[in-house]
Amino acid sequence: MTKIATREAYGKALVELGRQNSQVVVLDADLSKSTMTRYFAQEFPERFFNMGIAEQSLMATAAGLGLSGKIPFASTFAVFATGRAYDQVRNGIAYPKVNVKIAATHAGLTVGEDGASHQAVEDVTLMRAIPNMTVIVPADGEETRQAVFAAAAYQGPVYIRLGRPAVPVIYNEDYRFQIGRAHTLRRGKDAAIIACGVMVHEALRAAEELAAAGLEVMVVNMSTIKPLDREAVLAAAATGAVVTAEEHTVIGGLGSAVAEVLATERPVPLAMVGIRDTFGESGKPDELMAKYGLTARDIVAAVKRLKGKKD
Amino acid sequence: MATARRIRRDIVRMVGAAGSGHPGGSLSAVEIMTALYFKVMRLDPERPDWPERDRFVLSKGHAAPVLYAALAERGFFAVDKLDTLRRLGSPLQGHPDRKSLPGVEVSTGSLGHGLAVANGMALAGRLDGRDYHVYVLLGDGELEEGMVWEGAMAAAHYHLDNLTAIVDHNHLQIDGRVEEVMSPEPVADKFRAFGWEVMTIDGHDFGQILDALERAREVKGKPTVIIAETIKGKGVSFMENQAGWHGKAPKPEEVEKALAELA
Numbered sequence: 001m002t003k004i005a006t007r008e009a010y011g012k013a014l015v016e017l018g019r020q021n022s023q024v025v026v027l028d029a030d031l032s033k034s035t036m037t038r039y040f041a042q043e044f045p046e047r048f049f050n051m052g053i054a055e056q057s058l059m060a061t062a063a064g065l066g067l068s069g070k071i072p073f074a075s076t077f078a079v080f081a082t083g084r085a086y087d088q089v090r091n092g093i094a095y096p097k098v099n100v101k102i103a104a105t106h107a108g109l110t111v112g113e114d115g116a117s118h119q120a121v122e123d124v125t126l127m128r129a130i131p132n133m134t135v136i137v138p139a140d141g142e143e144t145r146q147a148v149f150a151a152a153a154y155q156g157p158v159y160i161r162l163g164r165p166a167v168p169v170i171y172n173e174d175y176r177f178q179i180g181r182a183h184t185l186r187r188g189k190d191a192a193i194i195a196c197g198v199m200v201h202e203a204l205r206a207a208e209e210l211a212a213a214g215l216e217v218m219v220v221n222m223s224t225i226k227p228l229d230r231e232a233v234l235a236a237a238a239t240g241a242v243v244t245a246e247e248h249t250v251i252g253g254l255g256s257a258v259a260e261v262l263a264t265e266r267p268v269p270l271a272m273v274g275i276r277d278t279f280g281e282s283g284k285p286d287e288l289m290a291k292y293g294l295t296a297r298d299i300v301a302a303v304k305r306l307k308g309k310k311d
Numbered sequence: 312m313a314t315a316r317r318i319r320r321d322i323v324r325m326v327g328a329a330g331s332g333h334p335g336g337s338l339s340a341v342e343i344m345t346a347l348y349f350k351v352m353r354l355d356p357e358r359p360d361w362p363e364r365d366r367f368v369l370s371k372g373h374a375a376p377v378l379y380a381a382l383a384e385r386g387f388f389a390v391d392k393l394d395t396l397r398r399l400g401s402p403l404q405g406h407p408d409r410k411s412l413p414g415v416e417v418s419t420g421s422l423g424h425g426l427a428v429a430n431g432m433a434l435a436g437r438l439d440g441r442d443y444h445v446y447v448l449l450g451d452g453e454l455e456e457g458m459v460w461e462g463a464m465a466a467a468h469y470h471l472d473n474l475t476a477i478v479d480h481n482h483l484q485i486d487g488r489v490e491e492v493m494s495p496e497p498v499a500d501k502f503r504a505f506g507w508e509v510m511t512i513d514g515h516d517f518g519q520i521l522d523a524l525e526r527a528r529e530v531k532g533k534p535t536v537i538i539a540e541t542i543k544g545k546g547v548s549f550m551e552n553q554a555g556w557h558g559k560a561p562k563p564e565e566v567e568k569a570l571a572e573l574a
Contacts, residue, residue, distance in 0.1 A: 025438070049434065049469075057427045057461035064431020067409075067417065069362075070438070072431075087421050088458075092428060096409050096418035 003166035007105040009141035010162050011036025013148040014073060018044050024152060025065055027051055027074045029058045034164075035075040035105045055080045059088035059102070066098040071152050077111075078104035078120035078161060082127055093157050094130045101151045102127075105162040108247040109280045109288040110198060112164065116279040125252030127159040128226045134179060135225040137161040137246075137254075139200035140170040143223055146177035154179055161197065163247075165285050168201045170221075180224045182232035188216035191243065191303050192236030196222050196254050198289075199245035199273070205296035210303055217303060225254055233261040241306040243271045245299050247289070250274035271302040312517070314384060315345045319546045320573050321380035321393050327566035329397040332405070335556040336450060337377035339481040339514070339541040346520040347446055348381040356386035359413040365443050366432050368417045370425020371450035371479065372406040373558065378415070379403050387414035423456025425449060426476060430466050433474040444528060445474045452484030454495035460505070466534040467506030475527040476507075476536040479514065481543035483554045502536045514539025546573055 018024050018040055025047045032038040032050060041048035051058040055076055062074035074081070081104040082089065093100045107120045127135045136151065136158060138144040144162065151158040158179075170185070177183075185200070186207050195203035200221045207217045220236055222229065236242050242262065244255035255272030262270055275292050289295055318341050326332035348354075352365040369378045376396065383390045388402075395401035402411035406420030417428050429447040436443050453459060466474055478498060486492045495501070499509045508530045512519040520539070527535035543557070544550030547569040550561075561569060 025435075047438070051461075051465055052468075054458075054461035054465070056423075056458040057430070057465050060424045060427030060458070060462070061431040061434070061465065063417075063424075064428040064433075065435050066431070067428070068432050068435030068439075070435050088424060088427075091418070091421040092424050 002169045004141035004169060005164060005166045006138055006141060006144040006162040007036050007164060009144040010103055010105070010148060011039045013145040014040040015043050017148060017152055018047065021071065021152060023069065023071045025049065025070045025072050027058050027062050027072055029053055029055050029076040029080065031076055035103070037075050055085040056088045059085040060092050062100045063092040063098045066100045071099060071101070073101045073103050075103045075105065077118060078107035078123045079118055082120060082123040086126060090130050094132045097132050097156050099155055101158045101160065103160045103162060106164045107161045108163060109275070109292055109294070110163050110165050110247060110285040112285045112288065113282050115282040119280040121249045121275050121280060122252070124161060124225055124248050124254065128252065128257065132157055133226065134158045136179065136223055137196040137225055138223055139197060139221050140167055142169065142171040142173065142175055143177050146175065147223070150177055150179050163198060167198050170200060177223065180227045180229060182229035183221045183223070184218065184232070185221055186219040188218040189239055190215045190217055191241040191307060192218035192220060192239045193243045193245060193299060193303065194220045194222050194233065194236055194254065194258055195245040196225060198247050199294065202294070202296045203245050203299055206299035206303065209296060209300050215303065215307065222254060225257055228257045228261065230261050233258050234266055237262055237266040237268045241269050241303070243273060243299060243302045243306060245273040247294055248274055249277060251277055269306045271306050273298050273302050314349055315341050316573055318345060318377065318380040318384055320570055321383065321390065322376045323547065323561060323566055323569045323573065325379070325393040325396040326376055327561045327563065328394045329560060331397060331560050332376055333373040333558050334376065334561065335483065335543040335550060335553070336371060336479065336481065337374045338545045338547060338550065339543045340374055340377050340448060340479045341545065342515045342517055342520055343448065343477055343479065343539055344377050344381040346517060346524060348385045350521055351524045352446065353443065359387060363441060363443055366416050366445045368425045368429045368445070368447040369407055369419055370447050371422065371453050372419030375405065375407050378407055382414040422450070422453045423458040426459055426462030427465065429474055430462055430469070430471060433471040434469060436473055443473070447474070447476050449476055449478050451478055451480045451482060451489050451495065451498065452492070454478070454498060455493045463502060463505040463507065470532050471534045472531050474534045475524065476534065478536060478538045479541055480538050481541045483543040483552070483557065485554065485557050487554050499538055506533055508533055508535040509538065510535065511538045511540065514541035515545060548572060
């Protein structure tokens with residue numbers, strides 16, 4: 001199976017974008033070899049600013065560049081982008097609606113061995129709560145590439161959540177990503193799985209397994225967490241049972257966003273697959289995904305539990 | 312001088328009318344702001360987005376009244392609008408909001424951000440080959456924010472000679488004397504150690520301010536900081552050097568008394 005890390009796709013997309021748009025500038029905080037902004041730095045050294053190990057300065061400088069007509073992509077690990085520089089993102093970027101793109105890599109448990117201090121499990125919640133912020137969680141390399149271009153074309157703050165390890169390819173160039181538009185990967189009438197990021201692939205695997213057991217399950221890639229595609233959520237609800245899946249805490253992330261729509265517009269049984277109000281720990285990504293309940297098997301179990309309740 | 316006095320009167324009047332706000336640190340920066348907006352900065356009130364304009368960042372955002380008064384007196388909007396300060400629906404937000412009010416370059420209010428934002432503007436100016444200058448006004452209490460020093464490091468690292476920082480060194484913050492709450496001293500030595508050109512002046516002396524701002528534009532290869540020694544509450548006898556007037560509005564009779572002194 002072909003795999004590519006979303007951070008890798010991000011780094012390559014930036015170069016492509018930089019060739020097309022001279023207003024694009026990139027900032028990093030001493031992690032350019034990990035966030036993959038080094039590709040951009042190599043080709044456009046004059047448009048790349050390494051701010052050193054100083055994430056607050058990174059975000060505020062990006063704001064200054066954005067206020068001056070540039071399209072800045074500010075990159076660092078998700079845990080620092082959203083935690084260490086929260087005030088700069090909130091007050092300096094989102095409140096004045098500055099045209100800054102925050103590309104946060106190494107999100108979630110799949111950072112792996114670095115452990116809890118480096119595993120952002122609550123970044124989507126934080127970013128989603130800030131007014132004016134758009135939040136995108138691409139599922140694979142191609143979607144990441146298109147999300148980078150869509151973010152550059154969009155006027156305003158965008159948070160793009162990216163991962164460290166290589167993840168399976170889901171899309172090819174025929175796919176058309178749009179901010180705020182979910183993509184239905186598989187149709188089904190018995191239940192729906194709404195997933196984002198690395199969990200989209202797990203959702204597809206779960207749907208295969210459920211099909212073998214006689215359940216036709218819809219799979220929706222909700223790559224924009226905010227603004228949420230309400231129509232897609234309601235379409236999923238029409239199956240009568242919804243399972244959300246995210247590599248993120250279930251408090252305030254994709255599951256909560258979907259629950260907000262369901263509870264107010266179309267209450268149906270809902271189960272959330274995600275991290276249960278806990279920090280992670282060191283380990284291999286796949287070991288962590290298994291230990292914290294983030295596998296296709298967990299999604300299958302959730303769907304079956306819901307169906308049991310419903311029937 | 313007459314302009315500075317008008318701006319002082321505007322500050323007292325608008326904060327009094329609002330019933331809340333920050334008069335002390337606004338009054339300390341009046342001469343600095345007057346020099347920038349009436350003598351030094353290249354700007355056009357008719358075209359607040361003019362690409363060639365000089366940029367000003369009020370990093371100590373609570374001093375919004377002095378910025379609003381300077382913008383109004385300079386013709387960005389009608390002076391009588393100042394009386395809407397902090398009212399529901401007013402573009403004159405409690406802290407500057409660039410989306411609400413033309414002339415406000417950066418939304419500020421959370422201390423410590425301004426210098427790094429100014430760095431971004433200075434970098435953009437260089438990339439675009441524009442010769443505009445970026446000015447940022449910092450409070451001395453604000454220097455306690457670590458982020459200021461991230462910005463100081465970056466400005467020197469990138470040799471931002473199109474950027475000038477001014478420290479309104481009035482020695483008071485909410486809880487008392489800056490040196491007692493959390494001393495940032497020696498401020499001049501710190502900036503010098505970070506690679507900046509440093510000047511220290513009397514921040515109420517127009518001659519010194521203008522001279523320093525002119526010299527700052529001639530410094531090449533590094534950013535300049537002007538440490539302006541000022542008096543918090545300057546010009547209103549009962550507010551001068553009183554930490555209590557950091558964020559307190561004068562009552563109507565106090566407004567009258569202050570305006571009489573500023574007549």
